[in-house]
Amino acid sequence: MRRGRWLVGAFLLLVVGTAVGGFLLRRAMEPTGGGKGYVRINAPTPRRDVLEDLERRGFIRSAAAADFAARLGGRSATVRVGTYRATGETGAWSNVLALGRPIVQMVRLPETNWAKRTANVLQKAEVCKAEEYLREVNHPQGRKTDFPLPETSLEGYLYPDTYDLPPLLGAKAVVGRQLEAFRKKVWEPLGHPADLERILKVASLVQLEAGRDDERPIIAGVIENRLKKKMRLQIDASILYGLGKWRRLTFRDYREVDSPYNLYRVGGLPPTPICSPTIASIKAAMAPASHNYLYYVALPNGSSLFAATYEEHKRNIEKRKVALKNES
Template sequence: MGNKPARSSGTRLGRVVGGACLLVAAALALAGLWFRGQLQPLPAGDEFYFRVETPKGLREAMYELSSRGVVRNANVWFRYGQAVNAPRTIGEGTYEIRPGMSPKELYKALTVPVRRMVRIPETNWASRTGRLLEQQGVCTAEEYAAAIREPIRYQDKVGFRLPEGGTLEGYLYPDTYDLPPLLGAEGVVLRQLRAFEDRVIRKKPLPDDLHRALIVASLIELEVARDDERPLVAGVIENRLRIGMRLQIDATVLYALDEWKNLSRKEIQDTDSPYNTYRYGGLPPGPICSPTAKSVDAALNPSEHDYLYYVALPDGSHLFSATYAEHLANIAKRKRALAAEEGGP
């Protein structure tokens, strides 16, 4: 009988411990349910682009995406990401995200930046490129225009001398680039300047007056489709400049109008711009596009000849002449070629 109180005390202790264990188990179960609940995707929504300018940690990314309606609980999704070996760092890039993603879907999406190849044509001047970039969702045309008006912003990021004033027209190399959505204008400009440095600066002995060479090269770029004719047209430009003859290049008027179309005689006469080489002598004040390496090479190495005129044929080639009489004869040939192409007499 003396041992009965001890057994009663042990029973009570066991009950207390058992009860505590049940409470802990219940609490853990409730915590687990709550945790799993916090991992549930939010309601589905429209896809959007999530831009990361500089690498950031997973926790920071979860908090940003929580504010945008993708993540239910940023801390829970971060902790779960650690447990399932999600990327600790989100790299620079643009990511396609949508509300309604599960955690694992989101972690996977944050490892694959969107790639979008955008071709910037050789014949584009900067304002046309800006409109193209806006259509592709890379940046707005206004942002691009503002970015190229400040060459000094990029001087310490390239290994060649940029113009001190004006714009970067002429230095924005035309090519096909990986330009993800929301990249921003500065990212585009830097890619173009570095391509220009790689394709032009590093491969050619350049003159002291690089800007003049780029002006001539830009005229060639918009006037000539065939590579073998680039030096010939460069020679015509230099011959006209040498004798003080106006260049009378249609592309300069189109640049002034900021529109690519067939020009009327009235538009040529009425467009009062220093870029209009029908009205003003010499070279235009700046490049009218950013030329390719082939056009820069032609500008630096013009053919030596007596030609002062050229006429475009329907196939993209040109007829060259040294006298105005020969030029008129070539114009007649062009008209006959156009009539034949259209099925006329």
């Protein structure tokens, strides 16, 4: 009889304990009411450590409860490298599930961008702070690559492409991926070109001046012809790079902007490339077309008119004015 009462008591205690434990577990798994954010994992990390970080940051109530639930749910005990979403709005279990799904975020870094504009794209995508990216770009010392790097700026070496760049990845990793893409898509395929820095300077000018791929070698030829004759290049895009903003230039800008990138006032090539050129522009810089053109003017349709003399160039400018008028 006593044994029976003991068994009944033990059973009731188990039921009550289970109910209380279940209540406490459910309570511990409820939303905290916190906001949303990310957690960045740079090396495989024990799940419990990550959950404790989420608890400290207010995304979950109890790391112990979340870890227990994760074990019951058969979740991996290790969180892989990546960036993960975290939220205090939907409960701990949603965070446990999120730790199995690293964020994939494809970010386009266009060839027409210079580093300052790319930095803004990265900051908007929450990949890194703009100033952190520019710091990596402007201080390349110590980076090891298979190709020579300049000492002052990586402008022109940061291959333009669409990359998987999750939030919080960091500027150092972004630059590393861009340089590795440059090695694979430029340095190796083009046979380790000599005078790489000069090639990239010319290619960056071609990139921003040419509206059509078939005209890139022609424009590269104009640049080389003018350099041979000691003529100033007078390329607007270079002034804009020096100004750090894209806007309409005035005649006063041509005369007064005091910058080594003002190729209306300064002879030769700019101090650095002015954007990240595509492989088409780089090939054009390596093999410019042979001709006697010294001038070109862009038309609204993206093509250009070329001239060997200034008189012919002035006629082309008038043709451009007519084309612009017809467009309006």
